[in-house]
Amino acid sequence: MPIIHVDHLCKDYQVHQKEPGLAGSLRSFVRRKYQIVPAVKDVSFEIAQGEIVGFLGPNGAGKTTTLKVLSGLLYPTSGRASVLGFTPHERKAEFLKSITMVMGQKQQLAWDMTPGDSFLVNQAIYDVPDQDFRQRVGELTDMLELQPVLKKPVRKLSLGERMKCELAGALLHGPKILFLDEPTIGLDVNMQQAVRTFVADYNRRTGAAVILTSHYMADVEALAERVLVIDGGRLAFDGNLSALVAERAPNKVLKLQLAQPVSPERLAVFAPVRMIEGLTAELLAPRGNVAEIAARILNDVPVADIAIEDMPIEEVLGRLFQRKPMAEAAK
Amino acid sequence: MKRHLKLILLFIRATVQIQLEYRSGVFGRTLANILSTGTSVMLLWAMFRQVPSIGGWSFDQVLVLVGIVTTIEFVVEIWFYPSLSKITTYVQRGEFDVLLIKPVASQFLVTFRHLQVMELTGLVIGLTVIGVGMHRVGSVTSFNILLLAIFLVASVVIIYSLYLALSTLAFWFTRIEEVASMIWLHSTAGSFPVAAYPPWARLLFTFVLPVAFVTNVPAQAATGRLSWEWGLGALAFATFVFCGATWLWNLAIRNYSSASS
Amino acid sequence: MPSFRAIRALLALNYGISLQYRAQSVLWMINGTVPLIMMLIWLQLAKGGPIGGYDATTFAQYFLFMFLARQSTPTWVIYLMDRGVKNGELTPYLLRPMHPVWHYASEHWGELLCRLPIILPIVAVGLTIADAWSWSLLAHLPAFVLGLMMAWLINFTVHMTVGLIAFWSDNALGYDTVIYQLYIMLGGVVVPVELFPEAVQSILAWTPFPYVLDFPVRVMIGRIEGFDVLAGFGIQLFWIAVLGALFTWGWRKALRQYSAAGA
Structure with missing residues (x-):
């Protein structure tokens, strides 16, 4: 219940604009400009x-x-x-x-x-x-x-x-x-x-x-x-x-603990390399065939340990928000 | 010296910018300025309807006094109040360290950081009232104007020193924001000749809350009635309180640095 | 209207806070000594004989009770409103099921409770030194207290109403000084209103200013009597109603404005 x-909630703010510098201050002193900034646009839940x-x-x-x-x-x-x-x-x-x-x-x-x-x-x-x-x-x-x-x-x-x-x-x-x-x-x-x-x-x-x-x-x-x-x-x-x-993170993260050093090129054959550092490496595998990729890696590469994880949420959201320019999201 | 002047100019520029932001404040404070001087003049007028002189001063002489109070109030309002009353805030919020690490004397910084030269109304009104009063007294000579200027400077030094000293107390008693506002008392008490008070109050208003030196002496100078004893007294007092306040400031800074390390 | 219990709790809280700021209270008081300074001057002037019907005793009584009246009715609500809007301190108050006015008012009352024990002895000592005690004061006391309470309300509502400026302008504080000056000039703080020329007095009668401080003080020292006292209360009530209505209307607009700026 x-x-x-x-229901279709919108909220605009009135913000007074200030131009930088002394001249700008003077101008906005004489004539203050207001801008309507939409903060919430048509939200329903x-x-x-x-x-x-x-x-x-x-x-x-x-x-x-x-x-x-x-x-x-x-x-x-x-x-x-x-x-x-x-x-x-x-x-x-x-x-x-x-x-x-x-x-x-x-x-x-x-x-x-x-x-x-x-x-x-x-x-x-x-x-x-x-x-x-x-x-x-x-x-x-x-x-x-x-x-x-x-x-x-x-x-x-x-x-x-x-x-x-x-x-x-x-x-x-x-x-x-x-x-x-x-x-x-x-x-x-x-x-x-x-x-x-x-x-x-x-x-x-x-x-x-x-x-x-x-x-x-x-x-x-x-x-x-x-x-x-x-x-x-x-x-x-x-x-x-x-x-x-x-929905927003089509890839899973394959975390590898390598038994001996492996070149990034060799790993890139299986899936895009997210990072490689000494004996630790992370690959991005599409959700659908992550298991298959993991199996192939286990066959071909000297791996000490392997783990399949979700992308950290921070990163998922970071990517989600990056697409939009921040400017329009002013308070 | 040149660097300091440049700094002062930069500070003024910054404060002017901030003040322009608060535009309606200008209107309110201008109104307050006019009303405040209007109050004093009206009050005098009402009083002189009932009595011929106050403490031996005529209406026109007291008028000069009112002009001087307005002028000094102006200096406090645009300079000492915005700058020195921030000391308490700095100390309370622990922001004082930021000032101390700057390669400029801290007393200089707190003194000049917030000079709000935007509103000259107070100065204009003050000088006008002084001028009108001097004209009516008939004491407009270049010598009197020179004397007036000298003793106005002495007054400003005295007020500055007292204000600084009171604000410095913030280092020891962190919760007394209002201490320094005691300074405003001078504008009421100082609007009258010290001679108009009972004898015990005259002593109080000469040495404790020195309105005698701050307002009475310049007014006497402007109306050509200054005795040399009072003149020298005012200069000596100014020097004394300035040195005292600077000493207290340095003491406070030393204490602060050793306590907060 | 909040419950009596809520007001009492707020009052207790604010009394506690004020007690901790004792030093500040004392300083506020020093700043409120204008009537005392004026008393000194008028007493000196009255040495040459009564002025406009006021002799030395009347002057002493007038200014001592003026001091008491000033000290019982100070308000810094414009400052509170200005700060509330600027720092958003008003926001938590708006979340409570009680009009923020009650918070502001109780802060003042709490402070007043701290202040009175210092003020009353000063007035008593002053009356003693000036040899200005009289039995008639006792008879006028109830009317004086009532007049002061109404005066407090007028003063507070004037300030609250002017304080609404804070919602539209960045600096409402300047107007605090304006009102202060009007009180000093027109309210009898430095010159008893009766000593103004008739013409000025009759203009003043149309403003709330003489009804805040001068009226109760004159009632106390017996210079307004009989029917005029009742009429004075009536005018006080009138101003409370007018200003209260003005404030209520403005407050509604102010909240919308506060909301437009982001609360």
Whole structure:
């Protein structure tokens, strides 16, 4: 049962243009030029209860814009968005109480107070009954291991601790939808892992839908079965991650561990060589006959070990996005 | 020296570019400038309707004082405020190291980095009011103008030094952004002859918040009423606070470098 | 309208924050000493006899309560709105089921709670030094407090409304100074409004400025009495309604603009 409907959504921004240099500044001082920059163009999709969906795309592709439309921060230029039956930009209190948004780059906890203080404020703002509040704080504290930091002022926390507190603070009212915008940005690998595990757990426990954008492919890989690829404001792909790889990466990677040095020319007979370095080599084999190629290599070349892998997603997407000039994807 | 001049010009150019971005700010601040001087003149007018003189000064003499306050306010607004109030920000965000590794004296950098020479309204209004006042007093002579110029420079030096010293405190107390805005007090307190205050306040306004030197002395110079004691006093005070502030700055930098290594 | 509980929680939070910035509070206060400086001057001037019906005691009372009134109604909401728009700090507030105005207002109230314990003794000491205590002050206190609360609302709404400029212009802060100057000039901070010429006074009566600071102070020192007090409250209410409506209308437009620029 879908809880988010997005129907031919478009969103344009008004950006004022500045020419470089002093003369340019003077000109734009006298007459300011505005440019309409389309950020999201005709995007449609639906998201169901309990889904975890990852938005993928290069910088400025329109991921965050879509997220902001869904959370009611932006008015769509045209098209429709409906979330839990509400029109987001009307910003009804009831709607706002059933969603939450965590922005990796924007802080919502009061800087000079402890996370506990901010939690109390959130409790009051979101009208959370005492019992629910205590229970959720307890749960979240356990899941995120917050016990040691709850009583420290936020400004004294590390980036990772702060993000965990942000997450906890954003979930106290038991939202049905989580919008996570770059939730792991700037965190170290362990902390990224912790946040991922938490989000997955939370989704499983509460059945809340999670919509996240991230630069880190690992986030999306670990969490989202379904991805929406947004590129240049358009929806370029909607489906599960492995289908994306299958569709966009016709080749598999054959990783060879050679028993003795082999010249690149000799390997190129079987399939295009992706890289060769000492005794390690990688070939690109078309999906369909990868097994046959592997068999031939094993016959003809001294191979110590062989492995068949998918192309790393980063690379698949990198190639996907390269085709389009970045200029048109300005925010 | 030549390199420094060139740097100052480059800094000005950069700030002008930034300011042009914020065009509506220009309008708002110009309006504020006019209103601020208008306020003072109107206030004087209302006061002089009730009394013949304030602290022994006539309306026209106080008018010169108002012009001087406006002029100095202008200097603070386009120069000291944008430059020196950033010190606190630099320190808080730990961006100060970026300044320290530059091969130019840090005091020079913080002083001249953000000179916003775009808005000359304040200067125009200030000088006009001084001119009108001097004309009405009948003290427009080249000697008086020369004296006025000298003592205006001394005032600017005093204000600069105090502002720098207060901002320097940021190195020790990182959370006091507003400290330096105390400087603005001079524009209210300084709009009146120091003689108009009760005796204890006169002492306060001479040595602690030195509006006597900053506004009263130039006004007396412009109206041909400056005694040599006050003149020398102002020059000595300016030299003293400038050396003091520079010393404090260097001390702060030394502390900062040794603490943050 | 958020629940009482939500407001109380926000207030507690902001009170806590303000307590940590005590040093800053003190400095704000130093900057708000204009009425005290003016008091010194007027007291010296009044040594030659009463001026326009104000003798030394009246001047002392007027400016001490003016000081109190200024210190109870300061607002930096234009600064907050400007920063909110520029850095996008407004965005998280918009996600909450509560109008951002409540965040801004409670920040001011929290600060005020920190400030009053310092301000009130200063006023008390001032009244003592100037020998200006009188029983009538006590009788006027309730009306003064009510007038101040309304004054706070007028002032806050004026600033909020002007602060909407931040959504369209890169620098709304300049207007903060403009309003400040208008208050100083027209609001009685440096010259009691009664000492202005009649003509000026009658023009001022059409603006909100004398109703923010001068009105409650004059009520306190007993220079407005009887029916005029009620009329003054009425005019205060009028301004709150007008400015409130203006703000509500502008806020809706402002949100659209914020959205157009990317929130």
